[in-house]
Amino acid sequence: MLASADTDIRAIERFLYREAALLDEARWEEWLALYTDDCFYWVPSVMGQKDPVETVSLYAEDRMRMEMRIIRVTHPRAFSSDMPVRMSHVVGNVMIDPDGAASDGGTNPRADLVVRSTAHILEFRKEDQRMFGGIARHWLRCTGNDWKIAMKRIDLINCDAPMEGIQLFL
Amino acid sequence: MRYDSATIASLVEPDRVHRNLYIDPALFDLEMERIFGHAWIYVGHESQVKNPGDYVTTAIGKQPVVMSRDAQGKIHLLLNRCGHRGAKVVGDREGNVKLFRCCYHGWTFKPDGSLAGIPMASGYEDTRLDMKDPKYGMCKVPRMEIYRGFVFGSMSPTGPGLVEYLGDAATSIDNMVERAPEGRLEVVGGCFRAVFRANWKIFLENLNDTMHPMVVHESSVKAGEIWAKQHLPEGAPDPLPVRFTRNNGFPYAFWEKLTLRGHKNGHSYMGGIFPPRRTDPVFLSYVEAMEKSYGKDKTEEILSVDRHNTIYYPNVSFQSGYQQVRVIRPVSVDRTQMDVYAFKLIGAPDEFYRHTLIYSNMVNSPSSIVMTDDHEAYNRVQEGLVAQANDWISLDRDAGRDTREGDWLSSTGTSEMPMRNQYQAWARYMTQEA
Numbered sequence: 001m002l003a004s005a006d007t008d009i010r011a012i013e014r015f016l017y018r019e020a021a022l023l024d025e026a027r028w029e030e031w032l033a034l035y036t037d038d039c040f041y042w043v044p045s046v047m048g049q050k051d052p053v054e055t056v057s058l059y060a061e062d063r064m065r066m067e068m069r070i071i072r073v074t075h076p077r078a079f080s081s082d083m084p085v086r087m088s089h090v091v092g093n094v095m096i097d098p099d100g101a102a103s104d105g106g107t108n109p110r111a112d113l114v115v116r117s118t119a120h121i122l123e124f125r126k127e128d129q130r131m132f133g134g135i136a137r138h139w140l141r142c143t144g145n146d147w148k149i150a151m152k153r154i155d156l157i158n159c160d161a162p163m164e165g166i167q168l169f170l
Numbered sequence: 171m172r173y174d175s176a177t178i179a180s181l182v183e184p185d186r187v188h189r190n191l192y193i194d195p196a197l198f199d200l201e202m203e204r205i206f207g208h209a210w211i212y213v214g215h216e217s218q219v220k221n222p223g224d225y226v227t228t229a230i231g232k233q234p235v236v237m238s239r240d241a242q243g244k245i246h247l248l249l250n251r252c253g254h255r256g257a258k259v260v261g262d263r264e265g266n267v268k269l270f271r272c273c274y275h276g277w278t279f280k281p282d283g284s285l286a287g288i289p290m291a292s293g294y295e296d297t298r299l300d301m302k303d304p305k306y307g308m309c310k311v312p313r314m315e316i317y318r319g320f321v322f323g324s325m326s327p328t329g330p331g332l333v334e335y336l337g338d339a340a341t342s343i344d345n346m347v348e349r350a351p352e353g354r355l356e357v358v359g360g361c362f363r364a365v366f367r368a369n370w371k372i373f374l375e376n377l378n379d380t381m382h383p384m385v386v387h388e389s390s391v392k393a394g395e396i397w398a399k400q401h402l403p404e405g406a407p408d409p410l411p412v413r414f415t416r417n418n419g420f421p422y423a424f425w426e427k428l429t430l431r432g433h434k435n436g437h438s439y440m441g442g443i444f445p446p447r448r449t450d451p452v453f454l455s456y457v458e459a460m461e462k463s464y465g466k467d468k469t470e471e472i473l474s475v476d477r478h479n480t481i482y483y484p485n486v487s488f489q490s491g492y493q494q495v496r497v498i499r500p501v502s503v504d505r506t507q508m509d510v511y512a513f514k515l516i517g518a519p520d521e522f523y524r525h526t527l528i529y530s531n532m533v534n535s536p537s538s539i540v541m542t543d544d545h546e547a548y549n550r551v552q553e554g555l556v557a558q559a560n561d562w563i564s565l566d567r568d569a570g571r572d573t574r575e576g577d578w579l580s581s582t583g584t585s586e587m588p589m590r591n592q593y594q595a596w597a598r599y600m601t602q603e604a
């Protein structure tokens with residue numbers, strides 16, 4: 001399926017809402033199942049970062065590293081998660097991004113369309129809440145009757161700010 | 171509480187330190203004056219200001235600083251403060267200018283800090299103001315020295331030179347530079363700015379504390395182990411992300427045998443924890459580039475220097491084998507920012523830098539599955555120390571068993587010697603009343 005005027009934007013929105021719900025509920029295995037085996041999860045450290053091999057990234061994870069993060073965060077001795085971290089995601093302004101492929105940082109994921117949305121993420125840990133926000137881009141691959149995420153890139157508006165530790169996927 | 175020198179000296183004993191060192195804002199203020207106001211403080215790397223007019227902003231202690239390169243290519247360290255009414259002149263992190271211009275009254279300054287122009291300068295005729303007086307410019311940091319591309323500044327006009335200060339602990343910097351086939355390093359793009367809610371000295375202690383990895387990092391050690399077990403055949407070599415996490419779980423006997431050395435100026439380093447010679451194709455092609463530049467023997471010599479963290483007291487740590495530089499920026503008594511830079515070895519294959527970045531992203535990112543647990547431990551020290559039961563922090567492990575040779579102390583790999591050594595340096599700075 002290729003991006004076209006016929007692409008069902010409502011179905012894509014539902015897919016992104018499902019991803020957000022799985023993140024909110026910390027259902028990591030089900031969340032990861034939304035991703036392709038050759039997926040890539042990228043959160044740049046610089047606004048407009050050209051690619052993940054030019055400089056450091058807050059996250060630049062293939063499936064292996066995503067799996068390791070999940071094993072770690074669910075381990076009883078992940079001390080920084082002793083007080084559980086909770087997150088709440090709002091996905092908005094969902095649109096198909098015809099120029100989205102240019103943001104793939106040269107990773108060239110095999111995808112049928114790129115979806116751009118605004119992500120607002122509220123995080124609670126210990127006694128504090130903090131807010132993350134920015135542009136999320138999903139590279140979606142059509143697999144049978146459903147979508148899979150071949151790549152996700154989140155450009156946080158505070159990507160280059162001094163920040164305390166982040167435990168979870170955004 | 172007011173601290174005279176005798177009181178300060180009484181806070182540091184050979185095998186323990188007083189908890190006020192971590193929690194008293196008055197001591198923090200004194201540290202900014204007497205340690206960050208005197209010692210050689212790491213500021214940045216010359217590749218961050220590659221071209222004439224390039225600048226980056228940073229700080230020495232709490233004082234805002236600009237590192238700039240002038241039209242002739244010379245690097246300068248300026249205090250980021252207008253010579254007129256004191257406004258911070260440079261507002262952003264980095265850029266390129268012909269002249270810095272103050273946003274308040276439009277005074278302009280050359281990249282070397284000298285005053286270039288004042289709007290309607292006639293108003294200053296026959297006044298005290300002298301355009302050539304450096305006081306009316308952006309003042310220079312009293313001393314700046316560059317060691318192999320790494321720029322340090324000192325707020326004190328007098329004191330030992332940088333080379334003397336680093337002593338032969340500088341060999342870790344030498345080694346990092348020599349690991350580049352062309353003998354040059356470069357910072358590209360951004361850095362990490364990780365914040366924790368603890369005193370800056372706790373990070374410094376932790377760097378050569380080899381009794382913490384297997385405890386603090388248990389969850390990421392397990393992540394590496396479990397992943398490998400699930401996905402790799404028995405005996406298969408660890409992919410880098412697995413190695414970078416599970417090596418922290420080596421048995422105590424491994425850490426006990428590590429080299430651990432402390433220099434009289436407060437510096438220290440520990441032996442390597444990753445095999446110094448990897449066998450993956452990327453590393454082999456890197457070795458090939460090295461041998462082309464240096465020949466076989468010299469390459470062997472360079473790559474056999476196997477050190478993990480080298481600390482240059484008080485604010486920077488090098489991981490020479492993995493091209494990481496971590497810079498401490500104290501914010502307040504209970505808050506610290508750590509800026510982490512990944513360096514490119516000029517002349518090494520592109521793929522090699524990708525491995526450097528894998529290491530950075532896994533180990534030094536604010537979202538690292540390794541470092542977040544370090545920060546949790548620091549934060550808990552800060553939270554726990556509020557409890558008043560006992561005024562003293564124990565540094566007893568292997569106390570009294572250090573051996574001294576010249577400028578260096580040596581100990582077992584699991585000793586708390588580096589911390590004891592740091593606090594001896596701390597006490598020397600802090601008891602020097604300016």
